[in-house]
Amino acid sequence: MQKLNLPPYDVNLRKMDGKIHIFDPIRKKFLVLTPEEWVRQHFIQFLIQYKNYPAGLIKSESGLKYHERKKRTDLTVFNRKMEPLLLIECKAPEVKITNNTFSQIANYYSQFKAKYMIITNGLEHYCFGPDAKEFVFEKDIPDFSDL
Structure with a gap:
């Protein structure tokens, strides 16, 4: 797999049914x-190991309804009151992040109302909060203790 613009970690891979599988600590x-x-x-490991987000407050592939269609966020991070803090949309490294990607996560925001939204393809990362009229981009992804 491609080297990412994220810290490396001890990846747990296993070959099953002729395919390589990766362990997801959130879904276990x-x-x-x-x-x-x-x-x-x-990105999960980055949040846990470098930004101090508790693994128990991260949910992978949360379902939601948008215009009567079922959708899912890649990652949702909650605070200790189980209110959404971060909505995270992950794309493959070869997928270019475009205005359509920002529109996709903004639609999810209308359901979850998280404090921040993040888009990443592993190479580029955008963290932003909603404003009345535009996205307000952050210089860095906030640490859990800063929220």
């Missing part, structure tokens, strides 16, 4: 390793 199971899953698992 092995998942088929895809480029997007590679990014998601690295």
Whole structure:
């Protein structure tokens, strides 16, 4: 898999049914390793190991309804009151982050009302909060203790 712009970690890989799987500590199971899953698992570890987010407050692939269609966020991070803090959209490294990507996560925000939204393809990371008329970008992804 491609080297990412995220700190490395001890990846737990296993070959099953002829495919490589990666362990997801949030769902506590092995998942088929895809480029997007590679990014998601690295970002989970980044949040836990470097930004001090408790693993128990991270949910992977949270479901929601948007215009009567079922959608899901890649990652949702909650505060200790179980209110959404971060909505995170992960893309494969080869996927370019465009205005459509920002629109996608903004639609999710309308359901979750998190404090921040993050978009990452493992190479580029954008953290922003909603404002009345525009996205307000942060210089860095906030540490859990800062929220």
